[in-house]
Amino acid sequence: MLLGSIEAGGTKFIAAVGDEEMNIIDMVTVPTTKPEETMKPIITFFDQYKIDAVGVGSFGPIDVNEGSETYGSITSTPKPFWKDYDFVGGLKEHYNVPIAWTTDVNAAGYAEYVLGKAKETRSCLYLTIGTGIGGGFINQGRILNAYSHPEMGHLLIKRHPDDTFEGNCPFHQNCLEGMASGPAVEKRWGKRGIELAGRSDVWELEAYYLAQALVSYTLVLRPERIILGGGMMKQKQIFHLIREQFERMLKDYVAVPDLESYIQPVGLNDQAGIIGGFLLAKNLCVKQRNL
Incomplete structure (x- = not known):
C-alpha cells in the first residue's frame, strides 16, 4: 500500500x-x-x-x-x-x-490520537498556535464535524485588564487567534515570539489567553487530553504557566486529569x-x- x-x-x-x-x-x-x-x-x-x-x-x-x-x-x-x-x-x-x-488541525490531531501523545486515550483535543490558531477534537476514533468543522481559533475571549492591544483578527476583535497567535504576539510586542523567549510578561499574557480558551473547551468537550502544537508552543516554558492559569480559572468546577498529563506538547513534532x-x-x- x-x-x-x-x-x-x-x-x-x-x-x-x-x-x-x-x-x-x-x-x-x-x-x-x-x-x-x-x-x-x-x-x-x-x-x-x-x-x-x-x-x-x-x-x-x-x-x-x-x-x-x-x-x-x-x-x-x-x-x-x-x-x-x-x-x-x-x-x-x-x-x-x-x-x-x-x-490541517484535524489531520494533525488524529495523528496525535493514534500515534502521538494522546495514544491510548479515548478523546483528544488538539490545538495549533502559530500563524493562526485552529483546533480539532477526536472522540473514540472519530473526528468531530457537524454542520462543518470547528473553528476553535475564533473563540471569543475576555481581554486581560492590562492589555491594550487592539487584536489582529479582521473578523473579531477579541478572539483567541486575534489575541494569541504568532502574528498577534509580534504586532503587540514588536518582535517575533522566538525573539521574546526571555520575557516572562510575554508568556504570562499568552498563557492567560490560552488557558482561558482551554477552560472553555474543557467545559464544552471534556477531553481526556489536550495537545498543544505550533510554533508558539516551542517555547516550552509556557506549559507551566498555562497549567497554573488553567487551574486558577477552572477553580475545580469539574474534574480533569492531572494537569501534567492533561495539557501536553505534541509528540510527533x-x-x-x-x-x-x-x-x-x-x-x-x-x-x-x-x-
Missing part, C-alpha cells in the same frame, strides 16, 4: 508518499502562492508513484460536508487566490483513488500533519477493501 499525504498550510504545502507503517518514502515542500502554481509541482511529485489513496489536511475554512455542492473546497478563507478553490475536485482530475479531506494524512488515507483503503 502506497499512501499520499498533503499538509496544505497558508505559508507552504508539504506533500509526501509513505507506506502503511507511516514511514515517509519521499517528500516535497512548495510555497503557498496561487493554486495553479502551488499544485503543479505537487501533482508532478505524486505522478512519480502509484498511490492507493491520498489524505489532505488543509487550511480553511473548508467544506467537509459530503452532501454539499462545494464539498472538498476551500471556502471563505482570507488567503489571496484560494477562496472557493475546489481542492478535492482538482486532485480527482489526476487520480482515481480515494481522497480523505479534512482540516512537525510530522503530525503528514502522518495524519497517511492515517486517513489508509483508513479509506481499508474501508474500500471491506466493502
